[in-house]
Amino acid sequence: MIEKDTLTSSNNPTIKRIRSLNQRKYRAETGLFLVEGIHHVGAAIEADWDVDTLLYAPDLLTSEYARDLISASDKKGIACQPTSADIFRSLAGKENPQGVLASMRQRDLLLSDLQNFNHGVAVVAPQDPGNIGTILRTLDAVGADGLILLDGGVDLYHPKVVRASMGSLFWKPVVRASFDDFLVWTQERTLKLIGTSARGTSDLASLDLQNEKWILLLGNEQKGLSPEQISACDTLISLPMRGRGTSLNLAVAAGVFLYGLME
DSSP, rough: OOOOBBBOOTTTTHHHHHHHHHHHHHHHHSSSEESHHHHHHHHHHTTTOOOEEEOGGGGGGGHHHHHHHHHHHHTTTEEEBBOOOOHHHHHSSSSOOOOOEEEEEEOOOGGGGOOOOEEEEEEEEEEOOEEEEEEHHHHHHHTOOOOESSSSOTTTTTTHHHHHHHHHHGSOOEEEEHHHHHHHHHHHHHHHTEEEOOTTTOOOOGGGOTTTTTTEEETTTBBBHHHHHTTSEEEEEEOOOOOOOOOOOHHHHHHHHHHHHOO
């Protein structure tokens, strides 16, 4: 690996650009986003995402895998830049950073890009980035085909989404679309639309989905599905609430539904 000057100034243009990606405005303007951590960066590179810059702090590296990852990335022609430990810590989102992070090029997929899509999840205007990352991680675990984010909401490339997905973001397709376009797409592909609501009269055990293609539709954390969205569903299911609580966290509910539906 070619020796490079270690960045030690917070005013360096590369450092300023990387730091700006913590803000949605600059992610939108540049088309880049941050990926932090050895295994997350490794997953993105393995999945052939486009790396803009890989930053690493030699003094923070304790893993042979991390050193091999940087060396292999450098040989591939990826821009690999060392920084001081202090500068790296100022960029990192974790208290004990692993010494590797990267800026990556975003991918903007369309509904038409979702080929061989048989089972998946759609969420209307989600607000919590951790929920979206966790849902991605779960649908990957159960073998579902992808995620569709409807009518805005949280930024797909928020650092918390990336972290919570545990690398699944790089392996599962995610599309952002309007609900109206999504509904046309499901009808064209004869996908059964399974809505989730406390008012649902069916449960997982009552569903017979053998040989069916379907999408699990989840509402906003605060508002749930609108009456219009509910009316568009083929069936509406709920989970029993036997305690004093009246609802589950969105990502937890998605996990229960997904494991039940994919059995």
